[in-house]
Amino acid sequence: MAIEEEIKAEFGRSGFDLEDEEEILNKCLPFCINYSLNPSDLVSSWEVYYLNRQLNGSTVQSAEIDGFLTYLQNEQKEAIIKEETDIHTYSSRDVEMILNDDDISKDNAPGTPTDHQQVLSPAYDATSLTNGNVLSSGKSWKPTTAFSKRTNRLEVKFSINKMPNLEITKQEPSHDNDEDDIVRKVCPRPRCSLVVHGSGPRPDCRFMYDRTEDRFNALENQIKKHTRVYVASGLYEEPMDPTIASQRSIFTVGMICCDVEGRLNEKSVMLQSSAENSGGQRVRLELQQLSHFSVFPGQVVGIEGHNPSGHCLVASKMVDSIICSPGESENLNPAKKLAFDKENHPTDLPCKLRELSMVIAAGPFTTSDNLSFEPLAELLAYAKKRSPQLIILMGPFIDTEHPDIKKGTTERSYDEIFRIEILRRLEDYIECMGSAVRILLVPSIRDANHDFVFPQPAFDIKLPDLKPQIASLTNPGIFEANEVKVGCCTMDILKQLSGEEISRFSADVKPGDRMSRLVNHILKQQSFYPLYPPAESVPLDYSLAPEALQVPWVPDVLILPSDIKYFVKVLNDESEGNHMKCISVNPGRLTKGEGGGTFAELDFYESADTSNASIVGI
Template structure:
């Protein structure tokens, strides 16, 4: 049979490097998988084309990868014949054989005193631990990737702990309290109520047919709503036309724009007012009298100032946020507002305590050197031990920027990858963790298996018996869990505004927190994407549910994943009795290059003053 295999390779134009070893392994493959030499060579041709190998030489170094390819072929053939059959992999076998009760032991962490505090530093060579999260596809157990060689698994990078400290002066009961705490942490989490705000487009919608009229109406409505809200607050005069020459102070509302294609500078700032007040004309804006400001293209602002010549509005005051007492949704009929909220499921009790525990992670969920999704497996194992009420996963899941996806070196469709590598793992996790755990999936415009449009419809997920646990959310999207309002957007708006922003810091030397300032723009503008014109890689479609980009009320938690450094900020808006606080979280990316990234863990108990939040490196 070895001679037959050799002849078949030659017929197909392949030469053998280390012939004896290659033929010996190929013979083993034929025997183990009941293959004819011609079938084996056909499979090699598929593997050769998928891996984009340069030379037509069969090398011994490629045999391990070829074996994995054969295993996947055999597994897919069996699954097609019996779709409900579960295929056990070497991961599952290792988990069963190496199960040890010590794997479930965990030290109860207290308040971190150092940013580099280690929660877990297991070596990768220790027996694999899946904690019930077995999955049917993955890397061979003997293959150690750069991600697997890391020494520290879970390290607290940043922590906010504003929970009250309960002192215990009775030293005799310390040990007993510790045991009680361990038992308490091991109990299943209490199921949270969930309400999803359906504001975005529906799955299967028709997109990228927006017209100039749609763009004009969307921008005009933003300017008009801000103008009405600012006037309704009673703090400002009725807006006037900023393009008309006047010797007295006026108040105008308009959109910041640039007079060219470059970035904003002091000589290129323009203010475009609404059609109602100025016919849509714009005027040059001069800000040299302001001690501090922060502006970007697309920002809606109120300007107090003078325009003595009719060609330049000289600002004496800039208002970049709407007072909390003023409503921005001035055109929505009350019955329409109620129809926007769809209750997915809520608890039976009449009163729900405003508390939530959550893990928040943003893709990519696999490293750039493979598609094994090791970071996601580690995250689910961590979630299996902590058992939070909510697991919020934000795309990309099948990243279109991944090297193997970009060059087409994947032997499965993107939908198959998503179902087999993402949904199957999540299905295993919720079955292990119990019916009280909820998972929220938010898509990204970088998802290769989903619609490339923004705003983006939710994933069309059909998992029997698990639809009440795994929920798809639009991008951007808003949901309420235990009456805690959470807003999410996977477009990297923070990075994009950072590249277009022009600011002047106060002259008194007051330190300026740049990340808080960028996050504040989203809340102040009441929009998940206030930037205009949009970034080149954002397929913004104004014909698709423009209300999806609008933030009707300030959320308790705002999640904005970004390539910029991870952070957690408590944003303060308004003054006095109207003051509101919002927690803004950038969990970072779960995978960065060939190594692990970060995710966020949050224990929220009613307000930012009562919470424990951490950014954890994986």
């Protein structure tokens, strides 16, 4: 059997498909020959690379092979170096001493760096650099990392419509002078207006005071809210107690529950009605007569059906949507209408309404092998060339899952890292681009320098000179920019919903796209976190402004970062008379393991149908 066939067979045994079979095999064959690797060793190395990079799917893509082969080559080199005991690994200080022709005595000979030594950001490494990336000898130096050696840079992964002037698929490394020239040539866009909805917890709030009463009231209010909307529509009668035996068809409203510990299934679906209708009792819900359904624990639904025995409600129709127009939504519940925070609203700046350019990225913002924050620096360099009106950066910024943060090997405090590596870079970006740009930061529960609670208060950023330009939202957060309504949440609700949802569709019903269905659950339930009980890793606190979890109206743009594969989708729900459209964006993660990830660029023009968006690999 030819080596190519053996490589293909080994990938198949490990459960991987090849995207471009001929190209991938042609690239892998020379490595097997040059490094005396058999196909099984090659595929084993791919599995390690696959897990380290946290790649999605089981298809080996051609775009990932170059990075894999670079990783494989480095592994071979490291193996050879380990065999040579006399080989010394030089640090940046050693290089500087050699360039300065300093004598290295035996007493002062540098040793091999220990595992806990970090490669600091070139811009702020005061021990080995004097100014930027220049050594004290006057010669330039840049750290070599897995991220800096990647081959595919700024590649468009996916797009809807067409981004104007998007010529980034094949870019050569830019020079500093060239970048300055490009920045000078960019025509600055007008500064966008900004209105932040202030419904979330405050930065100085107390948490961990969640009571059973708070949880009960939050769930009960959610059921009552849906009930009011259904009755006000005139399509449904007043809800009745679903636990009472009756031969006639009734209408009731309740929350989907599971009668056992573990994952929901068709045989374990229960319906819990409100305390007003049934005292909060549960009844088994039979879904066999429905042509299609999609349910998850915590979902509030309206059910038409009958309960002949008193022990099982047989559903003939399910209603799970209360989407309505923004004006109707505000009038239905004026007591909970969110207040506007107009502190940052510029009334004296000209702007085109309903037009907004954005760059959206979600953390981590540094690779897992260092705390240099190279991906963030490259993202800001890209933004200098594209000049968006608004940059939305969503946590984690100082990721608790980062190996150095977990081990506690960093010598700087979390606040210091955040101030130097994040805020100082953003200040430099604004100083370069001028007063027309805005930056919004959204925290995550994985941020080591912030409160571990959800909903989450905004970062307490004290930058008096740049207060109108750098701001922080609560998590989740809602704001308007140039009258474009945007909602965002860093909790990975899509991944959690994906693991809990069950669905069935008959042959004559099109199931549609799964990701669109998951996002529609959030819009239909009007909640950023409709899942109950919450996932074990979620510190959900109902004592902190439960209205912060509400989605009061259908936003123009809904940003939901997730570990699930990136996407941009235009959602159009026409059920029950709804005609609202929304652009849903999952920008992916800016980094994946030691390599680059993805971010999103969106130009909104008047409506979802006429807007442009792209997912860009960094």
